[in-house]
Each structure stands twice: as C-alpha cells, then as structure tokens.
Amino acid sequence: xxxxxxxxxxxxxxxxxxxxxxxxxxxxxxxxxxxxxxxxxxxxxxxxxxxxxxxxxxxxxxxxxxxxxxxxxxxxxxxxxxxxxxxxxxxxxxxxxxxxxxxxxxxxxxxxxxxxxxxxxxxxxxxxxxxxxxxxxxxxxxxxxxxxxxxxxxxxxxxxxxxxxxxxxxxxxxxxxxxxxxxxxxxxxxxxxxxxxxxxxxxxxxxxxxxxxxxxxxxxxxxxxxxxxxxxxxxx
Amino acid sequence: xxxxxxxxxxxxxxxxxxxxxxxxxxxxxxxxxxxxxxxxxxxxxxxxxxxxxxxxxxxxxxxxxxxxxxxxxxxxxxxxxxxxxxxxxxxxxxxxxxxxxxxxxxxxxxxxxxxxxxxxxxxxxxxxxxxxxxxxxxxxxxxxxxxxxxxxxxxxxxxxxxxxxxxxxxxxxxxxxxxxxxxxxxxxxxxxxxxxxxxxxxxxxxxxxxxxxxxxxxxxxxxxxxxxxxxxxxxxxxxxxxxxxxxxxxxxxxxxxxxxxxxxxxxxxxxxxxxxxxxxxxxxxxxxxxxxxxxxxx
Amino acid sequence: xxxxxxxxxxxxxxxxxxxxxxxxxxxxxxxxxxxxxxxxxxxxxxxxxxxxxxxxxxxxxxxxxxxxxxxxxxxxxxxxxxxxxxxxxxxxxxxxxxxxxxxxxxxxxxxxxxxxxxxxxxxxxxxxxxxxxxxxxxxxxxxxxxxxxxxxxxxxxxxxxxxxxxxxxxxxxxxxxxxxxxxxxxxxxxxxxxxxxxxxxxxxxxxxxxxxxxxxxxxxxxxxxxxxxxxxxxxxxxxxxxxxxxxxxxxxxxxxxxxxxxxxxxxxxxxxxxxxxxxxxxxxxxxxxxxxxxxxxxxxxxxxxxxxxxxxxxxxxxxxxxxxxxx
Numbered sequence: 001x002x003x004x005x006x007x008x009x010x011x012x013x014x015x016x017x018x019x020x021x022x023x024x025x026x027x028x029x030x031x032x033x034x035x036x037x038x039x040x041x042x043x044x045x046x047x048x049x050x051x052x053x054x055x056x057x058x059x060x061x062x063x064x065x066x067x068x069x070x071x072x073x074x075x076x077x078x079x080x081x082x083x084x085x086x087x088x089x090x091x092x093x094x095x096x097x098x099x100x101x102x103x104x105x106x107x108x109x110x111x112x113x114x115x116x117x118x119x120x121x122x123x124x125x126x127x128x129x130x131x132x133x134x135x136x137x138x139x140x141x142x143x144x145x146x147x148x149x150x151x152x153x154x155x156x157x158x159x160x161x162x163x164x165x166x167x168x169x170x171x172x173x174x175x176x177x178x179x180x181x182x183x184x185x186x187x188x189x190x191x192x193x194x195x196x197x198x199x200x201x202x203x204x205x206x207x208x209x210x211x212x213x214x215x216x217x218x219x220x221x222x223x224x225x226x227x228x229x230x231x232x233x234x235x236x
Numbered sequence: 237x238x239x240x241x242x243x244x245x246x247x248x249x250x251x252x253x254x255x256x257x258x259x260x261x262x263x264x265x266x267x268x269x270x271x272x273x274x275x276x277x278x279x280x281x282x283x284x285x286x287x288x289x290x291x292x293x294x295x296x297x298x299x300x301x302x303x304x305x306x307x308x309x310x311x312x313x314x315x316x317x318x319x320x321x322x323x324x325x326x327x328x329x330x331x332x333x334x335x336x337x338x339x340x341x342x343x344x345x346x347x348x349x350x351x352x353x354x355x356x357x358x359x360x361x362x363x364x365x366x367x368x369x370x371x372x373x374x375x376x377x378x379x380x381x382x383x384x385x386x387x388x389x390x391x392x393x394x395x396x397x398x399x400x401x402x403x404x405x406x407x408x409x410x411x412x413x414x415x416x417x418x419x420x421x422x423x424x425x426x427x428x429x430x431x432x433x434x435x436x437x438x439x440x441x442x443x444x445x446x447x448x449x450x451x452x453x454x455x456x457x458x459x460x461x462x463x464x465x466x467x468x469x470x471x472x473x474x475x476x477x478x479x480x481x482x483x484x485x486x487x488x489x490x491x492x493x494x495x496x497x498x499x500x501x502x503x504x505x506x507x508x509x510x511x512x513x514x515x516x517x518x519x520x521x522x523x524x525x526x527x528x529x530x531x532x533x534x
Numbered sequence: 535x536x537x538x539x540x541x542x543x544x545x546x547x548x549x550x551x552x553x554x555x556x557x558x559x560x561x562x563x564x565x566x567x568x569x570x571x572x573x574x575x576x577x578x579x580x581x582x583x584x585x586x587x588x589x590x591x592x593x594x595x596x597x598x599x600x601x602x603x604x605x606x607x608x609x610x611x612x613x614x615x616x617x618x619x620x621x622x623x624x625x626x627x628x629x630x631x632x633x634x635x636x637x638x639x640x641x642x643x644x645x646x647x648x649x650x651x652x653x654x655x656x657x658x659x660x661x662x663x664x665x666x667x668x669x670x671x672x673x674x675x676x677x678x679x680x681x682x683x684x685x686x687x688x689x690x691x692x693x694x695x696x697x698x699x700x701x702x703x704x705x706x707x708x709x710x711x712x713x714x715x716x717x718x719x720x721x722x723x724x725x726x727x728x729x730x731x732x733x734x735x736x737x738x739x740x741x742x743x744x745x746x747x748x749x750x751x752x753x754x755x756x757x758x759x760x761x762x763x764x765x766x767x768x769x770x771x772x773x774x775x776x777x778x779x780x781x782x783x784x785x786x787x788x789x790x791x792x793x794x795x796x797x798x799x800x801x802x803x804x805x806x807x808x809x810x811x812x813x814x815x816x817x818x819x820x821x822x823x824x825x826x827x828x829x830x831x832x833x834x835x836x837x838x839x840x841x842x843x844x845x846x847x848x849x850x851x852x853x854x855x856x857x858x859x860x861x
Contacts, residue, residue: 051419070422071422072422072423072428075422075423083423087420089416089417089421091416092413092416096412096413099409100424101424103425103426104425104427148424271650271651322843326846333646334587334792337593337646338784339839341595341781342836342838345838348831349831350828351828352827352832353828353832355824356824357824357828458828466658469654473648477647504662504665504666505663507655507658507659508659511656511659511660514651515640518643518644518652
C-alpha cells in the first residue's frame with residue numbers, strides 16, 4: 001500500500017500550480033512536502049483528496065487511481081485530508097465535529113472505541129465536548145481536526161500545514177503526536193508544511209517543491225543537513 | 237375585546253402558515269445557499285395534486301398525505317435534475333451570483349404556466365376536513381375555527397419533528413454539516429449531494445403541507461401562494477435565514493403585525509406593513525432577530 | 535477623413551439610428567408603431583436592470599414598483615400640477631430617481647438574496663399603497679393623456695406614431711447618456727463593485743455611495759419607462775405594475791445578456807414579440823383559456839432557463855465562443 005504520484009500537473013485558474021510532479025510514499029512512512037508559500041502544496045493535497053481536478057498525470061493509492069474519485073468516496077476508503085485550522089465546523093460542538101467521520105460507518109462500536117482513543121490522545125477535547133468548535137483555541141482546533149480524521153481509521157493521512165498560526169510549544173506537541181501516530185497505527189502520511197524544520201525532523205522522506213516543481217527528493221535527514229535547503233527553508 | 241381575541245387568534249393561525257413557508261425557504265437556504273423562489277410553485281403544484289386526490293377519493297386526509305409526499309419527491313427531483321446541472325454548468329463569471337435565483341424564478345414561471353395548461357385559471361376549492369366556523373369562546377363567537385386550530389397544531393408538530401431531526405439525529409447532523417461547511421463534510425465522508433437533495437425534499441414536503449393547510453380557507457388558482465412566498469420570505473429574513481427557530485418566530489411576528497394592522501388600521505395596508513417590518517429589521521438588526529450572528533453575505 | 539473619437543462616433547451612431555427610426559415610422563402601420571413604442575419603453579426598462587444588476591451587481595426584483603413610482607409621478611404632474619407632458623416625463627424620472635436613491639442607501643447594506651427578497655416585497659407592496667390614498671386614484675387609477683401630435687405634422691399623423699416618436703426619442707437620449715456613462719470612469723467603478731468589492735474599497739471607492747448611485751440611476755431610468763408606459767396605456771393603475779412585470783424585465787435582461795448594453799433592444803423585441811407569437815400558436819393549434827393565458831409566461835420562463843444554461847453571458851458571447859471553437 002503506497003501512494004504513487006506520477007507526472008501530476010494541476011492548474012489553479014490560469015496558473016499552472018503543479019508541473020509534472022512525481023513522488024512515492026511507501027506504507028507506514030511520513031513524507032514531508034516543504035516549500036515556500038505559493039509553491040503549490042495545498043493545491044497538490046486538494047487534488048489528492050478529490051477536491052480538485054488534475055490536468056494530467058496520475059496518482060494511485062494501493063494501486064488504484066484516486067484522481068477520478070469524489071472526495072467523500074476517497075474519505076470513506078481510508079484517505080483523510082485535514083486542511084489547516086479552518087478544518088473544523090465552528091457552529092457545531094466538539095462532540096458533533098468528532099462524530100462527522102463516524103456518521104456513515106456501520107460499525108458503531110468501533111466508532112465509539114475510536115472516539116475514546118482520540119480523547120485519550122487529546123484529553124483537552126474530552127473536556128470541551130459540549131462547547132462549540134468555534135470557541136476552541138487554534139491548537140485545540142487542530143487537535144480536533146486531526147482527531148476527527150483518526151476516528152475514520154484512515155490509512156493515508158494528508159495533512160495541510162497543521163502548524164499554521166500555532167504557538168511553538170503547541171506545534172511541538174502536535175508534531176510529536178503525528179510522529180507517534182504514524183508509528184503506532186502504521187499510517188502513511190503526507191505532511192505539507194511551511195515549518196520545514198519541524199516537518200523534516202519527524203519525517204522519513206522530504207520533498208521540496210518550488211513554484212510547482214519538485215526540486216529535491218531525499219531522506220529527511222539528508223535534507224536537514226543540505227546547505228542549500230538550510231539556506232532556503234531552514235533559515236540558517 | 238372580541239376584536240382583540242380574534243386578532244390574536246387569526247395572527248396565530250396565519251403566522252403558522254407563514255412559518256411553514258419560511259421553514260421551507262430556510263431549509264433550502266441552509267443546504268444550498270439559494271432562495272428557492274420556485275417554492276411557491278412547488279407548493280401550489282403539490283396542492284393541485286392534493287386537490288385531484290381529494291376530489292377523486294373524497295378524503296381530505298388522503299389528499300394531504302399525497303400532497304406532502306409528492307412535495308418531497310418534487311423537491312428532491314428539482315434539486316437533483318434542475319439545480320445540480322445549473323450549478324455545474326454555471327460556475328464562472330459574474331453570472332454565478334444571480335444564476336440560481338434567476339433559475340428558481342424561471343422555474344416558478346414554468347410551473348405556474350404548466351398548472352394553467354392543465355387545470356386552467358379558474359378558482360377551485362378544497363373542502364376543509366373539519367369545521368371552519370368560528371369557535372365560541374367566553375360566550376361569543378370568534379373568527380377562529382377548529383380548522384385554524386388544526387393548522388396551528390400541525391405546524392407546531394412539524395416544527396418539533398424538524399428540530400428533533402436536525403438536532404438529535406445523525407441525518408440531521410449530516411444536514412447541518414453539509415450546510416455549514418460542505419467541503420469539510422465531504423472530506424469527512426458525508427455524501428453532501430445526497431444530503432442536500434434530502435434538504436430540498438423536506439422543504440418540498442413543508443411546502444405541500446402549507447398549501448393543503450392554506451387553501452381550504454381560500455381559493456385554489458395558480459398564483460394562490462405567491463403572497464405566501466413573499467410573507468414566508470419576509471418571515472425568514474426577520475428570523476435570520478440560518479435558523480429554523482427564527483423562521484417560525486419571524487413568521488409569528490409577521491403574522492401578528494400584519495393581522496393587527498389589518499384589523500385595527502386598514503386591511504389595505506397589509507403589504508406595506510410587511511415591507512416596513514422587513515426594512516426595519518434589515519436596517520436595525522441585519523442578522524435577523526434570532527440568528528446566531530453569522531454574516532449576511534450570500 | 536475626419537478622426538472621430540469614440541464618444542463622437544457614438545453620438546453620430548445614435549443620431550443616425552434616430553433618423554432611421556423616423557423614416558421607418560412613416561412606413562409601418564399603426565399596430566407596429568404602437569408595438570415599436572412598447573419596444574422602446576421596454577428597452578429603457580431592461581437597460582435599467584442591466585445597469586443595476588449587470589454593472590453594479592445588485593439584483594432587484596422591484597423594478598415594477600420603480601416604474602410605478604415614475605408612472606404615478608408623471609400622471610400626477612399632468613393631472614394635479616398641470617405640467618406639460620414632457621415635463622411630466624422628466625418628473626417621472628426624477629421622482630423615481632430620488633426614491634431610488636433613498637432605497638439605494640438601504641439596499642447598499644444588503645446582498646444577494648436579501649436584496650432580492652426586499653425588492654420583491656417592494657414590488658408586491660408598493661402598488662397597493664395606491665389603494666389607500668384617494669389622490670392616487672385607488673384601484674381604478676389615474677388617467678393620463680400625453681396629448682395629440684402638433685398639427686404641424688399633418689392630419690395623417692396618428693396618435694400611435696406620436697407615441698412611437700416620443701418613446702424612441704426618450705429611449706435614444708437616455709440610452710446614449712447611459713452608454714457614455716458606462717464607458718466612463720463611473721462605469722468602471724460600477725463594474726469594480728460587482729467584480730471585487732474589497733478591491734474597489736481599497737482603491738478608494740465608497741461602496742455604499744456607489745451602490746446607491748447605481749440604484750438611483752437605475753430607478754430614474756425605470757421611472758422614465760414607467761412614465762412612457764403610462765402614456766402608452768393612457769392611464770396608470772396598481773394592476774399595471776404587477777410582480778410579474780419585474781420578472782419579465784429580468785428575463786429580458788438575462789436573455790440579452792445582463793452584463794452589457796449591447797443588444798438590449800433584442801430583449802425588448804423578445805418581450806413584445808412573445809405575446810404575438812403565443813397568439814399565433816394558439817390560433818393554430820387551439821387551446822383552452824388556461825393554455826392561452828399561460829403560454830406567454832411559459833415561453834418567457836423557458837427562454838430564461840435556456841439562457842441561463844446555454845448563454846449565461848448573453849447570446850453575443852455564445853457566438854464568440856463558437857467562433858473561437860472553429861479556429
């Protein structure tokens with residue numbers, strides 16, 4: 001089970017957001033996609049989760065193409081896309097937000113069990129069950145979004161800038177949780193981040209995107225030590 | 237005193253009917269962000285269907301059930317086969333903003349024309365199932381009948397069931413999620429399109445019920461529910477387009493204002509009164525009297 | 535060769551058109567003259583919608599009420615204030631314009647469906663006010679007589695030709711003015727409102743005021759067309775301005791292409807032609823009374839849906855697209 005992206009080209013309006021991007025993420029691995037703003041990272045994720053159409057190229061998960069499917073069907077088959085902190089429904093309560101990914105699942109017992117696990121992972125959610133998601137802090141919302149996606153027992157997790165707008169301490173927490181989850185649940189994760197350092201530290205592999213093209217693919221460790229990458233994205 | 241009691245009671249029953257229309261409009265608004273002007277057409281068409289059933293079967297109640305069911309089917313059909321293609325085709329350019337509104341207006345015109353083709357324009361009637369004569373309260377006859385009471389009860393029951401559906405069931409949660417944030421709902425695995433069609437079906441059913449409750453006190457002709465559309469819309473706006481409770485409350489406020497002004501000032505000023513209330517609400521409390529404070533932009 | 539600037543070319547074009555209409559008016563029969571006057575009137579009304587919705591992005595269902603305001607103002611000017619009919623037409627536009635300005639400031643705070651519904655309520659409630667105040671003539675309404683053509687034009691000069699002249703002249707002047715306006719800085723500001731209000735605001739445009747101005751202008755034009763309508767039917771009453779009139783105007787605007795004044799006459803022609811087409815259909819295939827009365831509405835609504843689905847930006851764009859595809 002792996003994610004294979006081949007020669008993917010995607011337009012965003014009149015702009016070619018992604019040109020001929022290819023990469024592979026084996027099962028159980030965490031790939032970090034880093035790059036500056038406007039590099040096309042979000043567009044890439046949105047295409048992988050079915051919200052957007054590609055111009056050409058292919059992407060398969062588990063051997064099956066995922067480009068011609070609807071987002072809700074992809075979600076039901078184990079691919080969860082968590083966009084940034086806006087990914088919770090502010091008008092609904094925390095409990096209701098968590099319930100969204102379990103609504104269509106037949107195994108209600110497992111949904112309950114999964115919910116309990118998520119609450120164990122992020123205890124603060126358990127304390128705020130009845131509150132509206134809109135009243136949560138940025139970090140709590142991110143936990144809620146990730147927690148909600150976990151309840152669907154996904155196999156592939158697409159995370160879009162989970163650290164956006166969050167305090168450094170919270171970011172640490174969240175990155176650590178993601179790393180643990182990958183190990184514990186054997187998840188495959190594509191982590192898109194502007195926080196290149198934090199992302200590369202927990203990733204197995206790193207992919208550097210610039211203006212829609214892949215400019216570097218290597219193990220995360222190598223990229224962390226690469227002087228060009230350090231200069232461009234790590235700030236030192 | 238009698239005039240006051242009459243005014244209060246008629247306000248309650250007209251308010252109840254406005255409530256059904258405004259609920260229908262709010263249901264569609266919340267799920268599709270479209271004001272379904274065709275609602276009046278759907279409602280009157282299903283009422284004609286109910287009329288046919290009543291005439292052939294002799295039973296109002298069977299007609300009522302048929303009207304509600306056909307309303308649901310019609311609503312679902314319109315979303316699935318009319319609105320969805322329109323949204324798909326028209327997705328760029330400034331026309332995007334007005335295309336759905338214009339489409340529902342055009343649909344209203346078509347439905348009313350088809351009704352004219354099939355049934356003609358002359359007035360028909362649907363007999364009420366129970367007495368429409370005034371009740372006797374405190375020894376004097378009041379302009380409020382057992383039928384009016386039935387209308388009130390029917391609307392209250394509908395509102396309670398809808399609220400339970402929305403707040404306490406999984407389907408209701410899916411409906412709300414799809415209305416608030418369709419993308420997040422999709423990414424959570426909710427079939428947003430199907431859910432939206434369900435919203436339209438519920439709205440259609442509400443419209444069908446409204447028609448069967450309204451027409452027995454009035455006449456049946458193609459434009460019979462246009463007035464209800466206007467009042468239903470004003471009621472929805474007063475209450476805040478995003479809230480079912482607001483829709484009902486707004487309808488009651490409007491019902492009272494309109495009836496009292498008709499009773500105590502002049503029946504000719506019914507529409508201007510309604511318009512005045514609308515303007516006042518929009519200028520003072522643009523979010524609607526009962527809304528949760530979300531922004532007003534479409 | 536004279537180097538003409540765009541505005542001069544435009545003026546020349548309009549004068550040419552006016553002269554052509556003059557010639558045509560002599561050669562057509564009275565029915566066509568009457569219909570022609572209606573076309574001119576509808577052209578103005580549709581232009582007002584195009585200005586408001588197409589250019590400044592505000593959807594109004596209340597233009598029937600705005601026409602009514604102009605109509606009543608015109609009728610009152612002649613009947614109660616004994617003003618000259620031409621002045622009456624100007625009053626129609628002015629009064630409607632002022633009303634539109636007030637309404638416009640309120641409308642500026644409303645968006646999309648809220649504006650649509652409010653204008654809908656206006657369209658439904660305004661005409662009924664006439665029932666309440668006797669000076670407005672109640673349900674029967676007021677009479678209006680534009681007077682006959684000056685004797686200078688000869689005895690054969692029919693009343694309908696006179697109508698035709700007045701309508702066309704008013705329409706030509708107003709549309710010429712509008713076209714120039716929309717090609718100026720104001721037109722660009724209006725379009726900025728429609729396309730990107732935030733950017734417009736950042737560019738220093740006062741959104742509320744611009745929207746109200748657009749509304750006022752649109753109302754004035756609608757008011758003028760209302761005055762013309764009153765002249766054509768020799769009177770004004772609440773039933774002359776039903777809600778369906780608003781819908782008709784919107785349909786005419788969308789069918790022609792609501793985003794540009796080009797071809798606005800087509801919409802007016804369609805609106806006037808449809809009842810005639812419907813009549814000939816009925817006379818050919820027969821039908822009940824219900825069929826006859828409902829057919830025009832059916833045709834307009836169907837046309838509107840087809841326009842939304844297949845030519846949302848106007849038939850002109852459709853031809854454009856086809857041309858591009860061929861290459």
